[in-house]
Amino acid sequence: MIPTPYHVRSRRPDRADTVTLTLEPVEGACPSFLPGQFTMLYAPGVGEIPISISGRARSGGYVQTVRAVGAVSRALCRARRGDVVGVRGPFGTHWELAAAHGLDVVVAAGGLGLAPLRPVIRELAAHGARFGRISVIVGARTPSTLMYPRELARWGRDFDVQVTVDHPDRAWKGPTGLITKLVGRIVFEPARTYAFVCGPEVMMRATAGELVRRGVPAGRIALSLERNMKCGIGRCGHCQLGPLFTCLDGPVLTYDKVADLLEVKQL
Amino acid sequence: MEAAVLDTLDPLIGALRERGYAVVGPMVRDGVIRFAELDSAADLPVGRADEQAPGVYRLHERGELVFGFAASPDSVKRWTHPPRSTLFRMRDGVPEPAAVRAPKVALLGVRACDLAALAVQDRVFLGGRHPDEAYRERRAALFLIAVTCAVPGGTCFCASTGTGPRADSGFDLALTELTGPHRFLVEPGGERGAELLAALPSRPAGDADLETARGVGAAAEARMGRHLDLGGVRERLAEGRESPVWNEIASRCLTCANCTMVCPTCFCVTVEDGTSLDDGTAERTERWDSCFTLEFTELGGAPVRSSGAARYRQWLTHKFSTWFDQFGTCGCVGCGRCVTWCPAGIDIIEELERLR
Structure with missing residues (x-):
């Protein structure tokens, strides 16, 4: 339960309320992580929250994107280069990329949900030959809240990347509306497809539901769940979803394990 | 000896x-x-x-x-x-x-x-x-x-x-x-x-x-005047998540968290962070918490379990059903404290019977 001090090596404001930090241990090396895992990030004296790891920086540090919504995330977003923050972890389950080998791949991200999927997409870009057709579909509230726009453009050269927004601005020429609409605009063979889905819970349910309707097996649809967490190690009790501790059994779980639980309101 | x-x-x-x-x-x-x-x-x-x-x-x-x-x-x-x-x-x-x-x-x-x-x-x-x-x-x-x-x-x-x-x-x-x-x-x-x-x-x-x-x-x-028939309780709760009984209990439950404080097995905690005004030392304290509070499931500014029914369901289901999934045993030891110290006198034995 004791955080390890990390330096903020770099700080990049992404959007109006999100900041991407690169964090390196004050001493020693970053523990290895698997795509989809998270750390508990501690703003000294303010508090600690779970944040997914979006990648490893060239220098070896963790790349983590934080959206300022509460006291702790605001403090983390305000952190400046050279500041010390605390890190515990990495914790939790990961995206099973090997399970998608030889299959078509659908990556579906809603809003900030693109952050935990970024290491998946980078892996797909690096080892495209191990997978079938690869499609990335992304939903954002507005064009200006779309995460990682430059990387999306770059990934678009390697595979099919489609973006939809809820509220277009004048310059927007792409699709509008729910991300589920994009499922019908990409090419994949449902029975031989693996999907990685992350975003607000309502978006994940709708997307997973649409993929199942099209014939993707529920056991090949991975979601990343979000719950209140105070510890990350199954001790505080806050992140329970029915029998699951989201921090230990998740955050990444296949839809067949959670579909029933997500159906129940306020579980 | x-x-x-x-x-x-x-x-x-x-x-x-x-x-x-x-x-x-x-x-x-x-x-x-x-x-x-x-x-x-x-x-x-x-x-x-x-x-x-x-x-x-x-x-x-x-x-x-x-x-x-x-x-x-x-x-x-x-x-x-x-x-x-x-x-x-x-x-x-x-x-x-x-x-x-x-x-x-x-x-x-x-x-x-x-x-x-x-x-x-x-x-x-x-x-x-x-x-x-x-x-x-x-x-x-x-x-x-x-x-x-x-x-x-x-x-x-x-x-x-x-x-x-x-x-x-x-x-x-x-x-x-x-x-x-x-x-x-x-x-x-x-x-x-x-x-x-x-x-x-x-x-x-x-x-x-x-x-x-x-x-x-x-x-x-x-x-001992009281008896709880544990047969099928675990399954009943796992399958009874949408039961109307939860809303009825919630109409009496004050979500005061007394039951979780006196329960000898309830383990949930939260943390409090602060900084001393003297020398800037940051400190973290762990304290008992309860699934009956709204802050317990707060996510992005809103609680996942906003209703009292959902919070009572979490508590009772955890004790008698999901505890088995997580720890291979029942979370209740029959001490009766939660019944005695409930200011509304909610009796878990009666409620488990009504969920039948």
Whole structure:
């Protein structure tokens, strides 16, 4: 339960309320992580929250994107280069990329949900030959809240990347509306497809539901769940979803394990 | 060392104090039996009996027993998993773990249900992938003196959960209070207890003492007025998430969290972070939390379980159903505390029946 001090090596404001930090241990090396895992990030004296790891920086540090919504995330977003923050972890389950080998791949991200999927997409870009057709579909509230726009453009050269927004601005020429609409605009063979889905819970349910309707097996649809967490190690009790501790059994779980639980309101 | 008979508890208390233990036992405080440090056996609540019912707790003068009452709102949890503890302090960017407070405490008058709760806590705190070393230390510093329940409380149902009223294991010493003449049968539960017992002025227990002692637990069990049929409860709750009963219970539940505070197995915590104004030291404190608060599931500014029905469902379902999935055992030990201390008198036995 004791955080390890990390330096903020770099700080990049992404959007109006999100900041991407690169964090390196004050001493020693970053523990290895698997795509989809998270750390508990501690703003000294303010508090600690779970944040997914979006990648490893060239220098070896963790790349983590934080959206300022509460006291702790605001403090983390305000952190400046050279500041010390605390890190515990990495914790939790990961995206099973090997399970998608030889299959078509659908990556579906809603809003900030693109952050935990970024290491998946980078892996797909690096080892495209191990997978079938690869499609990335992304939903954002507005064009200006779309995460990682430059990387999306770059990934678009390697595979099919489609973006939809809820509220277009004048310059927007792409699709509008729910991300589920994009499922019908990409090419994949449902029975031989693996999907990685992350975003607000309502978006994940709708997307997973649409993929199942099209014939993707529920056991090949991975979601990343979000719950209140105070510890990350199954001790505080806050992140329970029915029998699951989201921090230990998740955050990444296949839809067949959670579909029933997500159906129940306020579980 | 075989069972022995003690006429008074003072030598026991004295021997424990000599060995460096603070002896903590039942005392009357503010009209309630609480657990606090004893100086001598004179501090024990002789002749006090409790009346417990849903939403009711009263003390009366009755009889001559030292342990003539049932569960106190305090349980062993208070010592193994304290209500507040500091985790670390961080100054100039360097976190320092806080020293674990694990004082040597002898708990006198622990009930079978509380020992069962301790076994549940062992699974929760030590059985997983991230064992809690502070818990291990605090637990190892305890000397446990059980007492057989002679008088079941009005909300007890340990006979149904198979966790009492007589303790079979998990203690250092077990007492059974006998009358005519007044005396205590003492049985050691292991090396440590046997060693201590050998040092006390006692006499060997006779067959009559042993037989009378067996009768105490059996009589308490026979007089336990409450029964919970656990058959199918786990499945009933897992399948009953959409039951209208939850809304009906929520119309009475005040979501006050009393049940979770007095529950001997509830383990949920939250953390509080702060910074000292003197020298800028950041500090993190862990404290008991409850699934009945809105903050418990707060996510992005809104609680996941915004309704009282959802919060009550979480609590009861966790105790009797998902606890099995997580820890391979039931989360309830039948002590009845949550029923007694519910200000609305919500009775989990009745509610589990209604969910049938």
